[in-house]
Amino acid sequence: MAAEPASLRQPSRDKILDAAEPLFARQGFSGTGLAEVAERVGLSKSSLFHHFHSKAQLYAAVMARILEHIQAPVLAALGAAGEPLARLERAIDALVDVLAANPTYPRLLLRSLFEDDELAGDLPEEQEANAVIRRIVEALGRVLHEGVAAGVLRAASVPHTVQTLIGATVYHFASGEFGDELLGRPLFAAAEVRRRKDEVKALLRHGLKRPRRTD
């Protein structure tokens, strides 16, 4: 009696998350009303409360879901075999691939960093999301440390380098119209995504100065 395939059996909970995600990304937590979410998902406002206790929990569930989606490819790249610099570069590729494939992600990630004010931080979904971020940052830190220990990387500050990498990837793809106008074409155009990876990796390898003949 063949149940529908899991890919089609989409419970209301997931539909609500799908509807809320782009709204939170564009308008932020307080800029998004549950009425708008309900309308998009084709339910009444009240029905949302059957699936989520509060707006804050809905928001936290959106964040937890996207972080789970980011976690796997990035940790895989960082944890793979190979030299530290190569693993770092593959992690950048992996992260940029996920961000580019899901334009809501970079905005949600950036917003979440300074929207803590509005959230208590005690919901299980929030704690799971924070745990994922911690895990990724720690894995990244380990690769950087390893590279310094092996003598292939400069002894740059690990936390500052992490910040620079987040800025170079998450901020870039979150920059919206400003970024589009700066580049002269959409941030998420395939060629610009490829270019972003190359530019970031080249900066890590060479800095901004003209490379010497040997490398």
Added chain:
Amino acid sequence: MAAEPASLRQPSRDKILDAAEPLFARQGFSGTGLAEVAERVGLSKSSLFHHFHSKAQLYAAVMARILEHIQAPVLAALGAAGEPLARLERAIDALVDVLAANPTYPRLLLRSLFEDDELAGDLPEEQEANAVIRRIVEALGRVLHEGVAAGVLRAASVPHTVQTLIGATVYHFASGEFGDELLGRPLFAAAEVRRRKDEVKALLRHGLKRPRRTD
């Protein structure tokens, strides 16, 4: 009949901007209520409307004021005499100094990039703010081009490099609690601000790889 010195003669308009600035920085446009602004400034909600036609105009005035404050030192550093790389580095120092001295600025700048949704973009204050941003980005672009033409900089994409620099400075200081925890001490602690400048400049000079004996 000695009028009060200009530094003390602070008309209501400026007091309102002072009160609104940190609120918009922390809570964003839609997260900030005019009641809260009014309370902080010691006026009634209605009085705000005597000075600003709408909440959007108040927000735009806050943004215009901070951008005017950022413009002078950064353009001065970019436009000074000297080699392109040195001018770029002095501009980074100047920008970081302004951001570090005004913790509300980085958050407001970052938020403004993806809060365009909520603002029409037709207010004169918004257009002045956009003009300042354009001016700074263009001056930065000229320095980078000049460096490439002079053969001291790699032929990196100018817009992508601009994005990386914004991420390395504005994003870093906007990262709030996340940044504090990552660094293990406050983002705005004097030592960490100095360190940020050094880390960014070192990355531009050397990349992440161990520098060769000559430089």
Added chain:
DNA sequence: GTCTATAATAGGATAGAC
């Protein structure tokens, strides 16, 4: 699980007295 109805509050903005 979904709905209608409703509560209770806070939102931005205006009118008009002083």
Added chain:
DNA sequence: GTCTATCCTATTATAGAC
């Protein structure tokens, strides 16, 4: 230039029928 009073709408959330 500031106030009180008010308007209207939107907000999150709950109660209770189906």
